[in-house]
Amino acid sequence: MKVAIVGATGAVGHELMKVLENSTLDFSELQLYASPRSAGLKLPFRGQELTVQATPEGAIDADVILASAGGSISKALAPAWVAGGALVIDNSSAFRYDADVPLVVPEVNGQAALGHKGIIANPNCTTAIAVVAVAPLHRKYGVKRMIVSTYQATSGAGQKGMEELLEQTHMQLHGKEATASVFAHPIPFNVIPHIDAFQDNGYTKEEMKVAWETRKILGDENLIISCTAVRIPTLRTHSEAITLELERPATPDEARELLRHTAGVEVRDDPEAKLYPMPLTASGKYDVEVGRIRASLAFEGGLELFVAGDQLLKGAALNAVQIAEYLQAQGALKPRAGAV
Numbered sequence: 001m002k003v004a005i006v007g008a009t010g011a012v013g014h015e016l017m018k019v020l021e022n023s024t025l026d027f028s029e030l031q032l033y034a035s036p037r038s039a040g041l042k043l044p045f046r047g048q049e050l051t052v053q054a055t056p057e058g059a060i061d062a063d064v065i066l067a068s069a070g071g072s073i074s075k076a077l078a079p080a081w082v083a084g085g086a087l088v089i090d091n092s093s094a095f096r097y098d099a100d101v102p103l104v105v106p107e108v109n110g111q112a113a114l115g116h117k118g119i120i121a122n123p124n125c126t127t128a129i130a131v132v133a134v135a136p137l138h139r140k141y142g143v144k145r146m147i148v149s150t151y152q153a154t155s156g157a158g159q160k161g162m163e164e165l166l167e168q169t170h171m172q173l174h175g176k177e178a179t180a181s182v183f184a185h186p187i188p189f190n191v192i193p194h195i196d197a198f199q200d201n202g203y204t205k206e207e208m209k210v211a212w213e214t215r216k217i218l219g220d221e222n223l224i225i226s227c228t229a230v231r232i233p234t235l236r237t238h239s240e241a242i243t244l245e246l247e248r249p250a251t252p253d254e255a256r257e258l259l260r261h262t263a264g265v266e267v268r269d270d271p272e273a274k275l276y277p278m279p280l281t282a283s284g285k286y287d288v289e290v291g292r293i294r295a296s297l298a299f300e301g302g303l304e305l306f307v308a309g310d311q312l313l314k315g316a317a318l319n320a321v322q323i324a325e326y327l328q329a330q331g332a333l334k335p336r337a338g339a340v
C-alpha cells in the first residue's frame with residue numbers, strides 16, 4: 001500500500017506525518033508532495049529522510065492520497081488522482097457538498113465511507129470537533145437546535161497564521177505597530193469575529209460550514225444550527241461553546257455518562273478542581289475535551305457544553321488518517337489492481 005501526502009510542508013501536512021508515524025495503517029511507502037518551492041526538502045519519517053517532490057500535474061502512483069494543499073489544488077488535481085486509481089481523502093472544502101462525496105468523521109458516520117471509491121471529504125475543523133461531542137447526544141436525545149460560538153486558533157489559517165501571531169506579538173511588545181496580512185486585523189491581544197468570507201445572510205462562510213457540514217455528517221437536514229466564529233490569539237486548538245435544545249430532556253449527569261463512553265471524547269468536567277477544556281490541555285491530544293456540561297437556562301431540558309479540540313489533529317490530519325485506518329480495518333482499503 002502506497003500513501004502520498006500532497007501539502008506535506010504545511011501545518012496539516014506536518015501533523016499528517018506525525019500521525020502516520022504512529023498509525024496502525026499498514027503501508028509500505030510514503031511519498032511527500034508540496035509546491036515546487038519545497039522540492040528537494042528532506043523531512044524525517046520513521047528514522048528515514050523522505051524527499052519532498054513538486055506535485056505533478058497528473059496521476060500519482062499511490063493507493064491513498066491525503067490531500068492538504070488547499071481547495072484549488074484539490075479541485076484541479078483530484079480528478080486525475082482518482083483516474084489513476086487512488087482513494088483521495090481531501091482536507092479541503094472543494095468537494096464536501098457534492099452529493100456523491102461522503103463527509104466523514106469515523107466515530108460518527110464511518111460507514112458512509114464504506115464501499116466508496118474516489119474522493120472522501122474530511123470536514124471543516126470546527127465542525128469535526130463539534131460533531132464528536134454532539135453526535136451521541138443527538139442520537140440519544142434528538143438535537144433540535146444547536147447554537148455555537150467558536151474561539152479558533154491562528155493555525156486554522158495554516159502555517160502563515162501562526163507566524164503572523166508570533167511576529168505581530170513580538171512587534172507589539174517592542175512598541176511597533178503590527179500590520180495585518182493573514183487576518184483582517186492585528187491578532188495579538190485581540191479577537192476577530194471574522195473567519196472566511198461574509199455571505200449574503202450576514203454569516204461568514206466558516207459559520208455556514210458548521211451548519212451545512214454538521215447536517216450532512218449527522219444525516220439530519222432539519223437540524224437548526226447557528227454559529228458565530230471568532231479568531232483568537234492562540235497557536236492551535238479550536239474551542240467552542242455549544243448550546244443544545246433537545247427533543248427529549250437530558251440531565252448534565254446523563255450527558256457526562258454518555259460522553260464518558262464516547263470514542264474520541266475526553267470528559268474534562270470538574271469546575272471545583274478547575275478542570276475544564278482548554279487549548280493548553282487539548283493541544284496535541286487526539287481526543288476532544290468536553291466539559292462545563294450544565295443544564296441550559298435558555299432551553300428547558302437542554303444542555304450547555306464547552307469543547308476544545310486540536311483542529312490540526314481531529315479537525316484535519318488525525319481524522320484523515322482515521323478514515324484510512326477505519327477503511328483498512330473493515331477490509332475496504334486495498335492496493336490498486338496492477339499497482340507495483
Ligand SMILES: NC(=O)C1=CN([C@@H]2O[C@H](COP(=O)(O)OP(=O)(O)OC[C@H]3O[C@@H](n4cnc5c(N)ncnc54)[C@H](OP(=O)(O)O)[C@@H]3O)[C@@H](O)[C@H]2O)C=CC1
Pocket residue numbers: 006007008009010011012013033034035036037038055067068069070071073091092093123124125155156157158159160311312315316
Ligand atoms: N489549518 C487547519 O486547521 C485546517 C486546514 N484544513 C485544510 O487543509 C488544507 C491545508 O491547510 P494548511 O496545512 O493549514 O495550509 P498551509 O498553508 O500551512 O500549507 C499549505 C500546503 O499546501 C502546499 N501547496 C501550496 N501551493 C501548492 C501548489 N501549487 N502545489 C502543491 N502544493 C502546494 C504548501 O507547500 P509549500 O510549503 O511548498 O508552499 C503546503 O504544503 C487546506 O485546504 C485547509 O483548508 C482543514 C482543516 C483544518
Ligand SMILES: N[C@@H](CC(=O)OP(=O)(O)O)C(=O)O
Pocket residue numbers: 091092093123124125152153155156157195196206209
Ligand atoms: N477555516 C478554518 C480552517 C480550515 O482550513 O477550514 P476549511 O478546511 O473548512 O477550509 C479556520 O480558519 O480555523
